[in-house]
Amino acid sequence: MNETSKSLNFIEQIIEEDLEKGYAKSDLRFRFPPEPNGYLHIGHASSICLNFGLGLRYQAPVNLRFDDTNPAKEEQEFVDAIKKDVSWLGFDWNTERYASDYFQQLYDWAVQLIKNDKAYVDSQTSEEMAVQKGTPTQPGFNSPYRNRTVSENLALFEEMKNGVHEEGSHVLRAKIDMAHTNMLMRDPIMYRVLHRAHHRTNTDWCIYPMYDWTHGESDYIEQVSHSLCTLEFLPHRELYDWFLDQVYDPTKLRPKQREFARRNLSHTVVSKRKLAQLVAEKVVTGWDDPRMPTISGMRRRGYTPESIRNFADTIGIAKRDNLIDVSLLEFHVREDLNKTTPRVMGVLDPLKVVITNYPEGKEEWLEAENSPEDESLGFRELPFSRELYIEKEDFKEEANKKFFRLKLGGEVRLKNAYIIKAESCTKDTNGNIVEVQCTYDPKSKSGSGTEESLRKVKGTLHWVSTSHAVQAEIRLYDRLFTHESPDTQKDKDFMEFINPNSLEVITGFVEPSLKEAQIGERFQFQRMGYFCVDKDSSDKNLVFNKTVGLRDSWAKIQQKSE
């Protein structure tokens, strides 16, 4: 927590060096620049935490800037979702900006470039241009249109803007060097003709600027000091600087681009394009499907903003390729949920228990602590009766002594209730156990303080009273992909690794206090895991998502004995 003792990541070191070299702290400014063409994912969360974290650390403003230069892909729906996600993560932006706000300024600068003989209108097809561009190992060659006169370029460019020309007929290109070793410097396209309505500028423009031309100049307009992006943009830095050189006024702050490695998460894909494909092909129900590594998906799953921020802090920022194990994310989710969620009881795979020496028709309301981690959460009351459900896996006719749960002739504590002993069980015609008959010790009531209640029994089970329990739909999730790195396998498409069993829907029974649970509310079902109420939930049909299971050392013991 101590800022001064915490080691700096390499971005923070760059900033510290700039500060030492005389950069004013008040000149520091950052931005988070999403393109509104999809939902934000865990990789963006990392970038958001980086940029807004820097803002907090240096008390510097952070803009939320939508990189909306491609009306073919961008929509208002995504703008709204992105704003919601950033806010939910717990960050406040200084101002909300749009690259489209700068279209006029960008156009004016482009005209200036043409006048300075730094840009020209090319009228080749994209195929011709691709050939002419060369390859990484071979230089390109000049376009036949490269030497158009300034006045001809000016006239054409204005016509492009005015919608005189068809899509694909002309582009504006920067005039740099077709033999440059960096392919991005081989006369990159600045503008294309697009007869499309834009979500903000509507049909005002018939030409739209490309990323490279837009991004750095937007940083410059906003006077962003450090423009942070992922490593695949590293080759763009040279162009970023070249474009800046064309318009730079030395009395103003000059933004600098620096790059960090995107964070990869195991057993999923962290790519908007691939996530969009999962949505489009209906592998998942939508961008906010709880199996998706999107911020909205994680929110719906029950992850907390705190846990995602802690995760981002822990994984840090660096420049090497990485594949972060999803178990680290789950650790942070459990860590936060353990501290904050109330405990309740829910039986996912019910087995009926009848307490033969408990009077028929009797019910008792027992006091139960809401959280051993947080006293302030108080207590609630639980109904107990003659017939209960316990978890099917918590009973065996016979078992070795490693099995702490209920077995014939053995005793267990029912959480917050009595100690019971299994006397017999009945089976259906297929040999499946359908009911267990038990006796209880009436003096062993939890919290009663009697000698019997203080007895140590090895196992404690969760349970619900059959007549009081509420039926609930419970959605269990597993990893979306069976491979830890589905999208880096040579000759294999990531879709081949989709886990067919990533969703299982079951019907369980939960304690009656959950009847009034609100959408989004989180609970720990004791001994089972963390669950939250899904947005599909209604008065008629209670729906829970399993957020993450509890650590399960019994499962490990079982695995080893197999």
Added chain:
RNA sequence: UGGCCCAUGGUGUAAUGGUAACACUCCGGUUUUUGGUACCGUCAUUCUAGGUUCGAGUCCUAGUGGGCCAACCA
């Protein structure tokens, strides 16, 4: 057959020329009315070869391995 970036336990990140550390995972234990939590402990790391230096994970060179670059996407 080019250019650029990267290389620290199983995973991620530190160590800023001076004893390689922290977290997760794994494994073992203590406590426990959650086989949870908490706490304690074990195992395990500088890609290779040269060089600079009293001293190199850190600087230099080469090699090896991985990644990025040929959208009118961002």
